[in-house]
Amino acid sequence: MDDAHGVRDAVHRRYAELAVIATEGGVACCGDEGEACFGPSGYGQEELGHLPHLAANASLGCGNPTAVAELADGEVVLDLGSGGGIDVILSARRVAPTGKAYGLDMTDEMLDLARRNAAEAGVDNVEFLKGHIEEIPLPDSSVDVVISNCVINLSTDKSTVLREVARVLRPGGRFAVSDVVADPDLGDDIRRDMAQWTGCIAGALTADQYRSLLKEAGLTAIEVNETHRVHPHAGSAIIRASRPAEPPGGAPLPPGVVRLQGPGFLHVPVTIPS
Numbered sequence: 001m002d003d004a005h006g007v008r009d010a011v012h013r014r015y016a017e018l019a020v021i022a023t024e025g026g027v028a029c030c031g032d033e034g035e036a037c038f039g040p041s042g043y044g045q046e047e048l049g050h051l052p053h054l055a056a057n058a059s060l061g062c063g064n065p066t067a068v069a070e071l072a073d074g075e076v077v078l079d080l081g082s083g084g085g086i087d088v089i090l091s092a093r094r095v096a097p098t099g100k101a102y103g104l105d106m107t108d109e110m111l112d113l114a115r116r117n118a119a120e121a122g123v124d125n126v127e128f129l130k131g132h133i134e135e136i137p138l139p140d141s142s143v144d145v146v147i148s149n150c151v152i153n154l155s156t157d158k159s160t161v162l163r164e165v166a167r168v169l170r171p172g173g174r175f176a177v178s179d180v181v182a183d184p185d186l187g188d189d190i191r192r193d194m195a196q197w198t199g200c201i202a203g204a205l206t207a208d209q210y211r212s213l214l215k216e217a218g219l220t221a222i223e224v225n226e227t228h229r230v231h232p233h234a235g236s237a238i239i240r241a242s243r244p245a246e247p248p249g250g251a252p253l254p255p256g257v258v259r260l261q262g263p264g265f266l267h268v269p270v271t272i273p274s
Contacts (some may be wrong), residue, residue, distance in 0.1 A: 001046045004156040007197060008132075011154050012107055015083070015196040019109035022084055023116075062150040062200065062236035063227060070174075074098040075144040078168065080133045080161070080177075081105060086113030086125075091147065092123040102143070103128045104136060134160045137230030141170045148177040150236070153204040154197070160218040172245035175219060180204040181229060183239040184266025190233065201231050214241045 061129040066087055071077060071094040079087045082103025103126065105111050111128050118126045131137045134157050135147075146165050155161050165175055170205040182204035196202035205213070214222045219241035226235040 001223070004245050007156050007194070007203075010194050011198055016107045016109045019084065019107060019113050023113050024108070062180055062230055063238060065147040065149050065178045065238070066094065067174040068238050068240065069145050069147050071095050071099075071145060076142065077101045077145045077147060078136070078138065078143045079103045080136075080146065080148035082114055082128065082156070083149075083151075084129070085117045086127050087147055087149055088114065088128070089121045089123055091145075092118075092126045093272055094188075096123075096125055100125045102126070102138065104131055106130065106132050124166065128267050134164065136164045136168050138168050140167055141173075143168045143173060144170055145174045145176065148179065149158060150179055150200050152177065153180045153200050158205060159213050159216065162213050162219070166217040166219055166243055169243040171243055173243045175214075175239070175241040175243075177239050178227075178236060179210075179239055180224060180234050181210060181224060181239075182198050182206050183233045183235075184208075186233040202236055204234050207237070210239055214239075218243070 051239075064087075069077070069091070071091055072097060074263055075095045076099060077088075077091040077095055079091065079101065082105050086105055087102045088103040092099075095101060101123075103114055105114065106127065108130070111130055114128050118128070129137050133151065133155060146169060152158060152161055165184050169175065180200050182201070184206050186201075186204070186206075190196050191202050193202055207226075210224050211222050221240070221242045223240045225239075226237045229235045
């Protein structure tokens, strides 16, 4: 799809419509007439039983990234394309009481619904941000875990998305998402179909493309594991990676600079005169 702005506008309109459907008590579906109708099936009944009804109605994911993110108390989590807030609410509970969960979405309708759901769920360690996943409105090295559920495929600039992920992750931070992954033979006719794009199929990367872009972004320990089929030429997958931890003593120093360590030193780099 060549028209990036046209794609973003179409995605924005479609998911704003779905937020309204969910808010009015309907069940939102990203595909047409049941095709690619993703939803809350990846979540256990115990999880769903402790969520607001509207949060489940607005679930448009293809998996459950919180189930594989191994979240812990005190961590800071970011959900890319947080929609109605289901994964933010689940994450907030897992990192409580000292952690925090951010949700990032570009549609006012989804943000309003997510804030309503979070209030009803009684979680207060959450914050919902308006913005685009290609320009994450958070500082460098501010997040322990980035999750997402069937959203990265909707972007027309996935390399920028993954570079942004690497930027906001702290050293040693983790990337754990559910997303649609295309078979190599996904046809150009599907790639050009806007309904298939807003339905999470046409924009999907192949597994090899995902691995390549994650590596280019500087992430390591990359895994792409398909969990189930969602289309004749695509499957849902769990994608995991991590930002490398800094070596002991901090980041590598430039040539000619050494780090003084030991009693009486503050462990600061100093330049050795040539």
